[in-house]
Amino acid sequence: MMENQLNDIGPVVEDSLTTNDWTLEELRKLPWVVHGSTDSIDRDVIYWIPITTTNKTTPAYKRKLPSQKVCFDFCVENKLEENRNLIVIDSEKGIVIDCFKGTADAINNQIKLTYGYHEQKYECPVKDFVQRNIVLKMVRGVRQILSMVGRVMRIHKAKIRQRAVLIEFLGVEDHELVSELLDNFGIVHGCMDEDLTDLYHDDMKSNLKSLDFRKRVESVKLIDYSKICKQCILWEREFREKKLLEKDFNEELFRKWFEVKNLKWDNLMQNYKMLRKKQRNVDLPQLIQNMFESHFKAGSTNKKSSNSEQDFKTAGEEGDFLHIVKSIAFQMVQTDAQLENIELYSKRMVVDRDNRTQPLMYREMENMLSNLETCFKVLNEYRDMISNKLLTNLNVEIIENTYNIFKTIDISKEMSSFHQQCNSMLIDMKRERVACCPPIFLKTHLDSSLSLESLQHSTIEKLEFSSEEHRKLFFDYSKDLIGSSYWNSSDIGVLKMNEQDSTSSQHLYLKIQNFMHQTLNDGQLVHEYLNVKDYTYSFKILNDDLILISCCDLIAFKFRTPNQIQTLFTPILPQLCSKILLPSDFIQTQQVSFQEMKNHSNFIYHANGHFIFTSSMH
Numbered sequence: 001m002m003e004n005q006l007n008d009i010g011p012v013v014e015d016s017l018t019t020n021d022w023t024l025e026e027l028r029k030l031p032w033v034v035h036g037s038t039d040s041i042d043r044d045v046i047y048w049i050p051i052t053t054t055n056k057t058t059p060a061y062k063r064k065l066p067s068q069k070v071c072f073d074f075c076v077e078n079k080l081e082e083n084r085n086l087i088v089i090d091s092e093k094g095i096v097i098d099c100f101k102g103t104a105d106a107i108n109n110q111i112k113l114t115y116g117y118h119e120q121k122y123e124c125p126v127k128d129f130v131q132r133n134i135v136l137k138m139v140r141g142v143r144q145i146l147s148m149v150g151r152v153m154r155i156h157k158a159k160i161r162q163r164a165v166l167i168e169f170l171g172v173e174d175h176e177l178v179s180e181l182l183d184n185f186g187i188v189h190g191c192m193d194e195d196l197t198d199l200y201h202d203d204m205k206s207n208l209k210s211l212d213f214r215k216r217v218e219s220v221k222l223i224d225y226s227k228i229c230k231q232c233i234l235w236e237r238e239f240r241e242k243k244l245l246e247k248d249f250n251e252e253l254f255r256k257w258f259e260v261k262n263l264k265w266d267n268l269m270q271n272y273k274m275l276r277k278k279q280r281n282v283d284l285p286q287l288i289q290n291m292f293e294s295h296f297k298a299g300s301t302n303k304k305s306s307n308s309e310q311d312f313k314t315a316g317e318e319g320d321f322l323h324i325v326k327s328i329a330f331q332m333v334q335t336d337a338q339l340e341n342i343e344l345y346s347k348r349m350v351v352d353r354d355n356r357t358q359p360l361m362y363r364e365m366e367n368m369l370s371n372l373e374t375c376f377k378v379l380n381e382y383r384d385m386i387s388n389k390l391l392t393n394l395n396v397e398i399i400e401n402t403y404n405i406f407k408t409i410d411i412s413k414e415m416s417s418f419h420q421q422c423n424s425m426l427i428d429m430k431r432e433r434v435a436c437c438p439p440i441f442l443k444t445h446l447d448s449s450l451s452l453e454s455l456q457h458s459t460i461e462k463l464e465f466s467s468e469e470h471r472k473l474f475f476d477y478s479k480d481l482i483g484s485s486y487w488n489s490s491d492i493g494v495l496k497m498n499e500q501d502s503t504s505s506q507h508l509y510l511k512i513q514n515f516m517h518q519t520l521n522d523g524q525l526v527h528e529y530l531n532v533k534d535y536t537y538s539f540k541i542l543n544d545d546l547i548l549i550s551c552c553d554l555i556a557f558k559f560r561t562p563n564q565i566q567t568l569f570t571p572i573l574p575q576l577c578s579k580i581l582l583p584s585d586f587i588q589t590q591q592v593s594f595q596e597m598k599n600h601s602n603f604i605y606h607a608n609g610h611f612i613f614t615s616s617m618h
Contacts, residue, residue, distance in 0.1 A: 037346030094127025141335035221387035225379035332382035436486035
């Protein structure tokens with residue numbers, strides 16, 4: 001099971017009304033790629049929309065994803081045959097730039113890594129791996145774990161609620177009688193001795209809905225996953241047992257049953273009326289509702305939606321409960337690995353990392369039942385590891401209710417790949433998108449652990465600084481104030497990477513905002529080049545002039561090289577109203593080959609968004 005399943009769509013943002021959209025017939029004709037594990041029981045297929053910057057004749061709506069509704073309809077129309085996703089690929093760069101499910105960086109690397117595992121009809125559309133945004137991965141991973149837990153809790157509460165309503169309906173405090181009736185209906189109802197509702201207290205429910213990352217992690221830390229998964233396995237066993245019996249408990253059989261049990265129709269009708277008045281009849285089995293609703297006037301049907309009805313539907317097929325167990329295990333191991341900058345995209349990769357997860361990942365029902373008290377303890381181990389790593393040395397500030405600013409408290413301490421990216425990165429928690437990405441810490445930029453072998457086909461630039469002061473302008477992020485632009489709903493915001501006195505902060509804030517506003521008003525050409533919705537521009541001040549020190553592509557999570565920045569700005573420099581200094585004013589750059597990069601030492605290179613010292617490679 002890949003990271004981008006249907007329950008991985010994340011928060012849905014309503015589309016604006018558009019006059020043109022893709023049709024399902026057009027989408028079916030798109031090229032596609034099979035991805036994922038070789039031993040997957042699902043067929044995971046990604047359809048891609050290829051776009052190029054040079055093709056201006058293609059209608060605008062065909063250079064982006066369809067509406068949410070069209071995407072959803074397309075992905076579910078053939079769900080029994082294949083698990084679909086829909087993405088947009090920049091054919092010139094060979095990278096994923098947008099997707100319906102998951103994140104662009106994860107899907108990009110999934111395709112590149114697993115393409116060769118399957119027979120394919122089309123050439124691989126992805127040319128290279130991209131840098132993963134690990135902060136965003138942590139946000140999504142934690143949310144997905146809590147979503148699965150919340151689903152189990154809702155199903156559990158619905159079953160308890162249904163038992164209570166049936167007791168009121170039957171008019172007798174007889175739990176064995178209720179169990180017999182539920183068995184006749186073929187409804188899974190067994191709950192283990194431990195009460196899961198103790199886990200689902202008010203703080204937990206609040207944290208599940210919270211947009212505060214730290215509160216979500218604290219919720220992950222409080223959950224006993226052994227209990228959650230044990231209950232799922234017991235439900236799955238009961239479901240399979242009931243399926244084998246294949247009882248067809250119709251209205252005639254139900255009438256005979258309550259007559260045998262000496263239950264009077266008039267009493268049942270009276271009890272149903274009381275439940276209906278309190279809008280609790282919706283928690284009764286559907287057959288009972290149909291029988292008794294027919295005695296009320298047409299149009300007077302209780303229309304209240306039923307949480308339990310939806311929960312029964314989402315957990316009413318064989319394997320659904322096993323899917324919950326598998327999904328929790330997958331996210332736990334994948335999230336922990338990503339903290340070490342290791343990417344896992346299939347169940348085989350997860351099991352290879354920790355073979356204790358094999359029965360969970362491969363849905364080995366009998367194995368799990370035989371080791372019910374022990375096989376899920378591994379998840380509690382991962383719970384502790386993940387939550388401790390994420391909560392240590394981290395400050396999260398909430399702004400404008402929906403944004404979280406991630407900051408590492410002490411960058412002198414040992415940092416995971418997650419903390420290395422907590423450089424005042426701004427995450428929109430509702431949309432689960434990166435809103436702003438300032439330059440990564442110096443410690444990461446000069447990280448010698450990056451494998452050079454992965455850079456053979458990347459743009460590599462050799463950088464030379466004329467002075468130590470110039471080098472500090474770009475690499476010392478601890479002292480000088482850095483301001484980074486971001487798009488805030490309808491205006492340009494400026495995020496401070498570190499704190500300075502209020503006068504300096506306000507001065508930089510105004511200069512950046514004025515510069516960005518002026519350039520955006522200087523014609524369509526400038527607007528296209530300086531798309532603040534897709535890029536973060538980060539600045540310092542030198543002698544009252546703005547220095548552009550970095551430019552980050554928020555979708556591909558890739559920092560432009562100094563030469564790329566120069567190429568970007570050169571055509572529009574005459575149009576810029578405010579003075580701006582580019583990296584070329586301080587850095588001598590030249591393109592170098594991969595072999596040349598390996599053979600030279602004591603220079604800084606820029607490749608794949610990293611600044612690297614070659615001297616540490618020998």
